[in-house]
Amino acid sequence: MKKKVLVTGGCGYIGSHTIVDLINNGFEVISADNFSNSDVSVLKGIQKITGQSVKNYNTDLCDLKATQKIFKTHPDIVGIIHFAALKAVGESVEQPLRYYKNNLLSLLNILECVETFKIKNFIFSSSCSVYGNAQALPVTEKTPRQNAESPYARTKQVGEDMIADFSLVHHWCNCVSLRYFNPAGAHESALIGESSRNIASNLVPVITETAMGKRAETVVFGNDYPTRDGSCIRDYIHVMDLANAHTKALQYVINEKNTSNNELFNLGIGEGVSVLEAVHAFEKTTGKKLNYRIGLRRPGDVVAIYANNDRAKRKLGWTPTRSVDAIMESAWAWEQQRN
């Protein structure tokens, strides 16, 4: 009998790629996604890749009654992977209350359902932005969290704290928070990829849209930082490696390998790549010359951050296998075929 998992935000970028990996690893998946930042066409892509059609509930998770209906319909859900959230850093600075309400109320409702319907396994989509401007690199899960640089990052810090408090009371529930570094790239089929409703602000889609002629240029936000080439450093992780980490984390708690009922894991590849190095990796991998220029720094950017991922490797048995070149190759393939 296949184990049934609820993926919230299942039509989003990381959610859809995770559903593919879960199905490939024998799970039955249902999704809850209200398409506020995704498109129903993603479900077709998942079906073409896996041969499975995934049932999606177009549910606003800020509506507790509507959310409870999913669990009443599916009493056999063994785990939840909670992706659904607004995640545009810049937008969160302009619309803090919208971000606090959406990201925290939806998490609150999901946790209430975990409690009511006794869902024993809960995976939360967190972010490396909880570290803020980390003083020492690479960051480990024990690196103190600095002040959040944006309301988005603060919803992830508060989310982790809500889960920690919840897990202290409900010892029967195994909780894991996964701190993503910079997800990028697309499934090798180019049938799914990064395509939020918002105008792309993340570096890799900005690069591929520039190469496609959808935007005139890529602006490198500053080359006067104290780094090896003056541009900011990040830990870019291929979205399929990130997806597999979710499957591994779910198996980790379902098989009760966890040593506490609230664990944190860094999900990065463990090396830093600068913006200019990323641009050059795109040009080398695709053979396309990119039209870019150096611009002003972007407020809120941290200078450098990359992961120590030893804990995820050791405890989850997870190893990222794809390089920045593979990210650029798959992101470019996706950009070329998407409408």
Ligand code: WQD
């Ligand atoms: C990366 C680097 C920019 C665009 C955010 C969230 C993080 C996670 C990933 C969800 C920075 C530079 C970018 C451009 C540029 N989101 N850049 N020109 O800000 O590191 O992280 O997305 O989990 O939580 O904080 O990602 O891709 O926006 O920027 O020079 O047009 O690329 O300055 O140094 P970021 P990003």
